[in-house]
Amino acid sequence: xxxxxxxxxxxxxxxxxxxxxxxxxxxxxxxxxxxxxxxxxxxxxxxxxxxxxxxxxxxxxxxxxxxxxxxxxxxxxxxxxxxxxxxxxxxxxxxxxxxxxxxxxxxxxxxxxxxxxxxxxxxxxxxxxxxxxxxxxxxxxxxxxxxxxxxxxxxxx
Amino acid sequence: xxxxxxxxxxxxxxxxxxxxxxxxxxxxxxxxxxxxxxxxxxxxxxxxxxxxxxxxxxxxxxxxxxxxxxxxxxxxxxxxxxxxxxxxxxxxxxxxxxxxxxxxxxxxxxxxxxxxxxxxxxxxxxxxxxxxxxxxxxxxxxxxxxxxxxxxxxxxxxxxxxxxxxxxxxxxxxxxxxxxxxxxxxxxxxxxxxxxxxxxxxxxxxxxxxxxxxxxxxxxxxxxxxxxxxxxxxxxxxxxxxxxxxxxxxxxxxxxxxxxxxxxxxxxxxxxxxxxxxxxxxxxxxxxxxxxxxxxxxxxxxxxxxxxxxxxxxxxxxxxxxxxxxxxxxxxxxxxxxxxxxxxxxxxxxxxxxxxxxxxxxxxxxxxxxxxxxxxxxxxxxxxxxxxxxxxxxxxxxxxxxxxxxxxxxxxxxxxxxxxxxxxxxxxxxxxxxxxxxxxxxxxxxxxxxxxxxxxxxxxxxxxxxxxxxxxxxxxxxxxxxxxxxxxxxxxxxxxxxxxxxxxxxxxxxxxxxxxxxxxxxxxxxxxxxxxxxxxxxxxxxxxxxxxxxxxxxxxxxxxxxxxxxxxxxxxxxxxxxxxxxxxxxxxxxxxxxxxxxxxxxxxxxxxxxxxxxx
Numbered sequence: 001x002x003x004x005x006x007x008x009x010x011x012x013x014x015x016x017x018x019x020x021x022x023x024x025x026x027x028x029x030x031x032x033x034x035x036x037x038x039x040x041x042x043x044x045x046x047x048x049x050x051x052x053x054x055x056x057x058x059x060x061x062x063x064x065x066x067x068x069x070x071x072x073x074x075x076x077x078x079x080x081x082x083x084x085x086x087x088x089x090x091x092x093x094x095x096x097x098x099x100x101x102x103x104x105x106x107x108x109x110x111x112x113x114x115x116x117x118x119x120x121x122x123x124x125x126x127x128x129x130x131x132x133x134x135x136x137x138x139x140x141x142x143x144x145x146x147x148x149x150x151x152x153x154x155x156x157x
Numbered sequence: 158x159x160x161x162x163x164x165x166x167x168x169x170x171x172x173x174x175x176x177x178x179x180x181x182x183x184x185x186x187x188x189x190x191x192x193x194x195x196x197x198x199x200x201x202x203x204x205x206x207x208x209x210x211x212x213x214x215x216x217x218x219x220x221x222x223x224x225x226x227x228x229x230x231x232x233x234x235x236x237x238x239x240x241x242x243x244x245x246x247x248x249x250x251x252x253x254x255x256x257x258x259x260x261x262x263x264x265x266x267x268x269x270x271x272x273x274x275x276x277x278x279x280x281x282x283x284x285x286x287x288x289x290x291x292x293x294x295x296x297x298x299x300x301x302x303x304x305x306x307x308x309x310x311x312x313x314x315x316x317x318x319x320x321x322x323x324x325x326x327x328x329x330x331x332x333x334x335x336x337x338x339x340x341x342x343x344x345x346x347x348x349x350x351x352x353x354x355x356x357x358x359x360x361x362x363x364x365x366x367x368x369x370x371x372x373x374x375x376x377x378x379x380x381x382x383x384x385x386x387x388x389x390x391x392x393x394x395x396x397x398x399x400x401x402x403x404x405x406x407x408x409x410x411x412x413x414x415x416x417x418x419x420x421x422x423x424x425x426x427x428x429x430x431x432x433x434x435x436x437x438x439x440x441x442x443x444x445x446x447x448x449x450x451x452x453x454x455x456x457x458x459x460x461x462x463x464x465x466x467x468x469x470x471x472x473x474x475x476x477x478x479x480x481x482x483x484x485x486x487x488x489x490x491x492x493x494x495x496x497x498x499x500x501x502x503x504x505x506x507x508x509x510x511x512x513x514x515x516x517x518x519x520x521x522x523x524x525x526x527x528x529x530x531x532x533x534x535x536x537x538x539x540x541x542x543x544x545x546x547x548x549x550x551x552x553x554x555x556x557x558x559x560x561x562x563x564x565x566x567x568x569x570x571x572x573x574x575x576x577x578x579x580x581x582x583x584x585x586x587x588x589x590x591x592x593x594x595x596x597x598x599x600x601x602x603x604x605x606x607x608x609x610x611x612x613x614x615x616x617x618x619x620x621x622x623x624x625x626x627x628x629x630x631x632x633x634x635x636x637x638x639x640x641x642x643x644x645x646x647x648x649x650x651x652x653x654x655x656x657x658x659x660x661x662x663x664x665x666x667x668x669x670x671x672x673x674x675x676x677x678x679x680x681x682x683x684x685x686x687x688x689x690x691x692x693x694x695x696x697x698x699x700x701x702x703x704x705x706x707x708x709x710x711x712x713x714x715x716x717x718x719x720x721x722x723x724x725x726x727x728x729x730x731x732x733x734x735x736x737x738x739x740x741x742x743x744x745x746x747x748x749x750x751x752x753x754x755x756x757x758x759x760x761x762x763x764x765x766x767x768x769x770x771x772x
Contacts, residue, residue, distance in 0.1 A: 013396075013458035015451035016253075020226045023364065028371065030225050031260060031364025033313075043336065044480025046447035046462040125226075127386065127456035 002077045004136040005113075005120060007050050011130035014039055014048035021125035025116055034104070036113040037122050037131075050131055052122070053100040053113040055079055061112070064095035070112075077136065078115040086110055158367050159221035159685035160184055161264045165285055167278060169352050170211060170270030174278070174285040179264050184221075185687065186771070191247050192662035192702040194218035194236040194265055198245070199705060201267075204712035208240040208344075209326075209351040211271035217258065217317065217357065218266075220664025221686045224259030224365040224453075227378045228385055229666035231256040231453025233317075239343035240351075241328045241521065241575055242594040242618040244710045248331070248345045249622070249661060250317075251452030251460075252338030254359065257315040259664075261361025272353040277318075279309065280359045290355035294324060297514045298333045305358045318356035319346045320515035325565030326350065327573035329521035329596075337483025337513040338452060338460075343595060343617050346516045373684035381669075381677050382456050388672035390632070395459035395668065396449050400487035401431030403599075403627075410631060410640060411734020412604025413491065414597065416498045416549045417527035418590045418723075421601045421731040425500025429490050433502055440466050445502055447481045457668060461485060463506050471507035471556045483513050488621070491599030492523025497530055497555055504552035508559040515563035521575055524596035526558050528576040528588050537583050543568050587724045593618035593715065602722065602741040603731040605630050607638070607646040609741035610750060613720045614650065616706040622667060624653030634671055641735065643742040647749035655699035662702060675699075701770040704754075708762055708772065717760035720747060 019035035027034050037052035059079045062070040069085035070092060072078070081101075086109040092101045093110060101112040113120075115133075123133040135141070166175045180197075187193040194216040206212045215237035222230040233255030239246025258266070261282050275290040293301055298320040306314050316334060323330035323346035330346030331339040340346075368374045385391040394402045407413045408426035415423040427433060434446040443464070450460035463484025465472050472478040485493075485505055489512070493505040512519040526547075532538040533547040540546050544567050547554040561569030571579050576589040576596055590597050595618025602609030607626035615623040626649055630640035638649060656675055660667045663682055675695050682690045721727075726741045751758065755766030762772070 013449060013451035013455075015455050015458065016453055017226065017456065020454065024226065024371075024375075027364075029364045029366040030368075031362070031366075032256075033260070033362035034364065043482070046450075046464065046481035048450070127382065128458070 002136040003133050004139060006132045006134045006139045008130050009049040011128045012048040012050055013128055014041060017125040018050060018122035018131055021121040025121035036111055060095040061092035061101045064091045076115045076118045080114045081110055081112055083109045158369055161262050163263055165263050165266045167268045168270050169268055169272040172287050188662040188698060190218045190220035190234045190662045190664055195705055198236055199709050204709050206238055208238045208348060213238050214267055214269045215348045216265055216267050219255050219259045219264055220662055223664030224256040227665055227681050228382045228456040229454055229669055230664050232664050232666055235332050235340040235345040237345055237348045240347045241344040243713055244593050244618055245616055245706045246343035246345050247617060248340035248342050250334055250338050250340040252335030253453045254315045254317045254334035256453040257359045257361045260364050261359055262363045275353045275355050277356040282361060282363050293355045298516050299336060299514045301356055311360055314358050314360045316356050316358045319349050322515045322517035322563045323347055323350035327517055328575050329518040331516045331518050333516045341518045368685050370684050377680035377684050381681055384677055385456055385672050390671040391457045395457050398431030399459045399461045401490055403487045404430035410604055411731055411736040412601040413495050414601040415495045417531040418725050421604050422734050423495040428500040429494040429502050429505055438466055440468050446484060465506050466503045469503040471504055478510055482510055485509050488598045489519040492520045496523050496527040498549035499552050499555050501552035504556055508555055511559040511563055517563050520598050521596045522562060524590055525572050525576040528580050531588055532583055590723055591619055593719055595619045600627055602726055603739045604736035605640045606643050606742055607649055609722055609743050610646055610650045610746040613722055613743055616710060624650045624657055626650055626653055643745040647746050647753055651753050654703050658699040658702035659695050704762055704770055704772055711761055720760060
C-alpha cells in the first residue's frame with residue numbers, strides 16, 4: 001500500500017519537533033534551516049500550519065530537471081533528489097508551484113521531502129498527530145468519518 | 158558536548174562585538190543558562206553596582222539543551238542585577254528566540270557598558286554587529302519584530318526586544334520575544350533600556366551538531382517525552398487549560414490572594430478561570446481562547462492564544478487589538494484580576510495584550526494596581542491624581558492604568574515604580590505585597606504555608622518559579638504535603654529550590670517538572686553534555702547555583718532581615734476557606750531552613766558550606 005503524509009493543521013501547536021526530526025534524519029544535526037517541512041505561523045488567526053511536498057504524481061520538479069536528478073521511489077511514490085546527479089541549477093525550485101523544493105547552499109544541491117524512505121521522521125516526532133502517514137488512497141478517511149458522525153450518528157431505535 | 162562553546166561579548170560603550178570561548182570549567186560546574194550566566198555576572202560585576210548604571214551587565218543565556226530535540230528545549234534566560242529589587246535578577250523565556258541563538262552558534266551574549274544612542278544587535282551566525290535603533294525607539298515589541306524582519310529582508314529572523322515600558326524606565330519592564338513570550342520579572346527589560354539597547358535580532362542556520370552521544374540522546378529524549386504525554390498535568394491539564402487550570406483550584410483551597418491580599422478567595426474566580434476561557438461569550442458566541450500553543454520543542458503546549466471580544470469597551474474602536482495573541486496565563490489572570498477584584502475576562506486579556514505589546518511584567522503591574530486600589534479606597538489616593546476612579550473591581554481603571562503605565566505617563570509613572578516605592582511614598586509601606594521589592598505571584602502563603610518560605614527566601618524577590626511547593630502542597634507532586642502545616646517545609650523548599658536551579662540551567666522549561674524529576678532530566682543532560690552529569694552531581698550543582706545567587710545578594714547588602722513577608726501575611730489571618738484563621742508561620746520554618754542551607758543566623762554562607770560547594 002502506498003502511503004502519504006496527512007497534515008491536520010488544527011492539531012499543530014507549533015513546537016517544531018517535525019522540523020528538528022527532519023533535519024536530524026537527513027543531516028544528523030538539529031537545524032531548522034535544513035528542514036524539508038516548515039511550520040508557518042499565522043499569528044493573528046491563531047493558526048500554525050505545517051507544510052511540505054505533496055509528492056505530485058506528474059511532478060513539475062521532476063519534469064523540469066534537465067539532468068534527471070529527481071526520480072520516483074517505486075515503493076513510496078516519493079519524488080527523490082539524487083544528489084550525485086543534481087547540478088544545483090535550481091530549475092526545479094522554480095517549477096514547483098508549492099515552493100517545497102529548495103536549494104541548500106552548503107551542499108550546492110536541492111532538497112525536498114523524500115518521505116524518509118517510507119517512515120517519515122516528522123510524523124513520528126509530532127506529539128499531537130497533526131502529521132500522520134496514512135494510506136495514500138484514503139487520506140480523506142478520518143474526515144469522512146467525522147462528517148458521518150456529525151450527520152448520522154444517532155443510535156438505532 | 159552540546160554547548161556551542163562560544164560566547165559573544167558586546168561592549169555598548171565602545172560599540173564592539175567580540176567572540177570568546179566559553180569557560181568550560183564553569184560550564185561543568187554550573188551547566189548553562191541561569192547557573193552559568195550567574196557565575197559570569199558574579200565574577201564580572203560588583204554586587205553593589207547601581208542596576209541602571211553602565212557598570213551593570215546583562216546576559217542573554219541559553220542552556221546546553223536549548224536548540225535540541227529535548228522536549229521544551231528552547232529556553233533562554235536574561236540575567237542581571239535587577240532594578241526592582243537590587244538583587245540578582247534572572248528571568249526565563251520560551252518561544253523560539255533561544256533556539257535561534259543557539260543555532261547561530263552562541264551559548265550566551267554578555268552586554269556591558271551603555272550605548273550613547275539607541276542600538277540593536279544583529280546576529281547572523283558568526284557575524285554580530287550593533288546597528289542604529291533610533292528609528293525603532295518608541296516602537297512597541299509588536300512593531301519592532303516585523304520591522305526588523307523587513308529591514309533585514311529575512312522573515313525568519315527572531316527578535317528579543319523591549320517596548321515602551323523598558324524605554325521609559327518602568328522598574329518591572331520585561332524582555333519579550335516572539336510577540337508574547339517574556340523574560341518577564343524583576344525588570345530585566347529596564348536594564349536593557351537603560352543601556353539604550355532596543356533589540357537583539359538573530360538568525361541562526363548552523364544548527365546544533367555537537368551532542369555528545371546522539372543515539373543515547375534520542376533514546377533519552379523520546380523516553381522523557383512519553384513521561385510528559387502520560388502525565389495528567391503535562392499531558393492533559395496544561396494543554397487544555399494552560400496554567401489557568403489552577404484558578405478554581407487555588408481559589409477553592411483559600412489561597413487566591415484577592416484585593417491586595419485582603420482576602421484569600423475571589424468570588425469572581427470562575428469568571429476569569431481557564432474554564433471560562435473555553436466558554437462561548439454572550440456577545441459573539443466565541444470563546445476567549447482560540448487555541449493552545451507550544452514554544453520551541455515543547456510537547457506540552459500550555460500557551461494560550463486568545464482573541465478579545467471586538468465589542469468590548471477596551472478595543473471597540475481599536476482593530477489593532479482584534480487579532481489573536483498571547484492569552485492569559487494563571488499568574489497574569491490573577492494579578493490583573495483577583496489582585497484587583499476585577500472579574501472581566503476580556504479586560505484582563507486586554508491588559509495582558511498591552512503588557513506583551515509594550516514589554517511589562519503583568520504580575521508586578523497588576524499587584525501594584527492592587528495596592529493603588531486599596532490606597533484609593535482608603536482615601537489616600539484621589540481620582541484627580543490617578544486620572545480615574547479606581548475602586549477594587551474597576552475594569553476601566555485596570556485598562557487605563559495599563560495604558561499609562563507602559564508609556565510612563567501621568568500616574569502611570571508612579572505605578573511603574575512598583576508597589577514598594579509607591580506605597581512608601583504615600584505613607585503605607587505595609588501595603589506593598591512584596592518581598593525584597595518584588596510583588597507576589599498568585600498564591601497566598603496563609604493558605605499554602607510552604608510558599609511563604611519560598612517567597613521569603615527567593616533570590617530574586619517574591620516568586621513562584623524558584624521553588625514551586627504548590628506542586629507538593631496542592632497537587633501532590635511528587636508527594637502530597639499538608640498546605641496548612643509548616644513542619645517539613647524547610648526541607649521541601651530547599652529540595653525544590655535546588656532542583657529548579659537545574660531545570661533553569663539546562664535549557665528546558667520548569668513546567669516539565671510536573672512530570673519529570675531530576676532522574677528524567679539527568680539522562681538527557683548526560684547524553685548531550687557529559688557523563689559526569691550524574692544525578693548526585695546535579696544535586697550538588699543545584700545547591701551550588703542557589704548559594705551563588707544568595708552570596709551575590711548578601712554582597713549586595715541583603716541579610717536575614719530581608720527574608721521576610723509583609724505584615725499582612727504574618728498578622729492578619731485568612732478570613733475564609735480552609736485556611737481561615739491562619740497566618741503564615743514563617744518564623745517556624747526559617748531557622749530550620751538556614752540550618753539546612755548551612756547559613757549562619759544572619760543568612761550568610763558558613764565557610765564550610767562555601768568549601769563543600771566549591772564556591
